[in-house]
Amino acid sequence: MFLQMNHVGKTFTDQDQQSSFEVFSDIDLSIAENQFVSILGPSGCGKSTLLSMVAGLEKATEGTITLQEKEIMQAGPDRGMVFQQPSLFPWLNVRDNVTFPLKGTMSKKEANDRADHFLKMVHLSRFKQNFTYELSGGMQQRVAIARALAMDPKVLLMDEPFGALDEQTRHILHDELIKIWQETQKTILFVTHSIQEAIKLSDRVVVMGTRPGRIIADFTIDIPRPRQRDHQEVIELEKKVMDLLEGEINKVLKEELSNEIEYSR
Structure with a gap:
């Protein structure tokens, strides 16, 4: 399998080694090349931590993560x-932001040509000389996507990339991301809180539960694109996922309420 997680666990321990917190354990997940997979789950289930581990920014406490049968031990250009x-x-303009991670790997002309290619793909060609603070939030996120793609990674990792944007901008970028994925055929691992977003974008939706973090469902989505929210198949799948998540969210709320009552005594 292209990207493989075998019995992966993560536990955080404080500096004094006096207490520890298990984020998740025994995560098994296989992702094929060119797949678009979303990880969905309530806060605290460890989905962003898992993504950071695939990026090589966090180390697994147990288990292994491999990309093309090579164990991931640190960050690398094969993951954007x-x-x-x-x-x-x-302090850099749009084009220089995109070429920044390419410095030392190719000539300046090659880096600029590559940046221009991906800026055209995200429809920002005419803004390449602008400073990023002159752009809207949605445009800035498109610059970030172009920068990641310019590195030509094998896997594109996206941690709630549209979570801070307004709904209209988010829907526009959903359509743009699907076009980019279809053109580049990158493998995408996408973390989100939004059931609608996950269903609209993905080939698969992996649902994580919490306390402890674990995979509780893995849905293959064969609904033709573009997917509209009012399509019957989308509605039915959204309900299935929501029913699963409601139980997990209620579990977290009950635990937090119990802790608050205990603390107040």
Whole structure:
């Protein structure tokens, strides 16, 4: 399998080694090349931590994560990351933001040509000389996507990239992302809180539960694109996922309420 997680677990321990918190354990997940897979789940289930581990920004406490049978031990150019906030350099223009991670790997002309190609793909060609602070939030996120694609990663990792945007902009970028994915055929691992977003974009939706974090469902979505929210198949799948998540969310709320009552005594 292209991207493979075998019995992966993550536990955080405080500096004094006095207490620990298990985020998740025994995660098994296989992702094929060119698949678009969304990870969906309530806050605290570990989905962003899992994505960071695939990126090589966090280390697994147990188990292994492999890409093309090579274990992931650290960050690398074969994985591109897009965060919820674009994390752009405000002192650089749009094109220079895209070429920044390419420095030292190719000539300046080659880097500029590659940046121009992906800026055209995200419809930002005429803004390449603008500073990023002059752009809207949605445009900044498109710059971040172009920057990640310019590195030509094998896997594009996206951690709630549209979560901070208004609904209209989010829907526009959904359509853009699908076009980009179809053109580049990248493998995409996408973290979201939105059931609608996951169903609209993905080939598969992996649902995680919490306390402890674990995979509770893996839906293959064979609904033809473009997918409209009022399509009967979309409505039925959304209800199935919501029913699963409601139980997990209620579990978290009950636990937090119990802790508050205990603390107040």
